[in-house]
Amino acid sequence: MSSFSYSANSDGLIKFLRDGWPKLAANGFTLEIVGVGRCSSGLRDEIARSANVSLLGFVENLHDWMDGLQAAVIPxxxxxxxxxxxxxxxxxxxxxxxTSVAFEGIPVVPGKHAAVADGPEEMAAEILRLDQSETAVVETRGAAARRLILEGFSTETVVAEYGRHLQKWHAG
Structure with missing residues (x-):
């Protein structure tokens, strides 16, 4: 899920498709790519070469699409x-x-909130581990991630934090 016109997104996806995805495809996994903007010919070619990959492009209702997913990958x-x-x-x-870059600025604890992997092969290994994990482990991680975001990045939290900064700046 990304903007294809941002080269870091496209480049990361190409790297994952080349070096991490083949192992997952060989294990029967499928990948759906959702995004907006113009897809480079390099990305289109890599998707075409990759087994079990669909480029959906724009999806009208992300929440309906997300309901059927087993994992998200941010390469x-x-x-x-x-x-x-x-x-x-x-x-x-x-x-x-x-990757660490994907979680930059978010206080994710690896293994508690999400899996952090800085190479495409490591990302594939983490996805395989997730697939083999017990449902309770996966659900606990998902709930912890949601709490992390609600506590640190909700509208109320961000507005309150911004207000504290404004008061400090105003006080000099």
């Missing part, structure tokens, strides 16, 4: 800024596997 090795898609995945309680 982001470069980039900065607000990681809204990461916050969205963590809030959804869907087990999430991402």
């Amino acid at each position: 982001l090795w470069a980039g900065a800024g607000v990681k809204l898609k990461t916050l969205h995945w963590l809030m959804s309680t869907i087990p999430t596997v991402g």
Whole structure:
């Protein structure tokens, strides 16, 4: 789930498809890619070469689409800024596997809130581990991730924190 026009998203996805996805495809996994913007020819070619991968593009209702998912993968090795898609995945309680860059600025505890893997092969291994985990373990991780986001990134929390900063700045 991303903007294809942001090169860090496309480049990360290509890297994952080349180096991490083949092991998962060989184990029968499927991957659906959702995003907006123009897909580069390099990304389109990599998707076409990859087994069990569908490029859905724009999805009208993300929540309906997300209901059927078993995991989310955030293969982001470069980039900065607000990681809204990461916050969205963590809030959804869907087990999430991402890079350190994907979780940058979010106090994720690896293994508690999400799986953190900084290479495409490691990402694939984490997805395989998730697939073999007991349902209770996966559900506990999803619930912990949701609590993390609600406690640290909800509208109420962000507004209150911003208000505290404004008071400090105003006080000089």
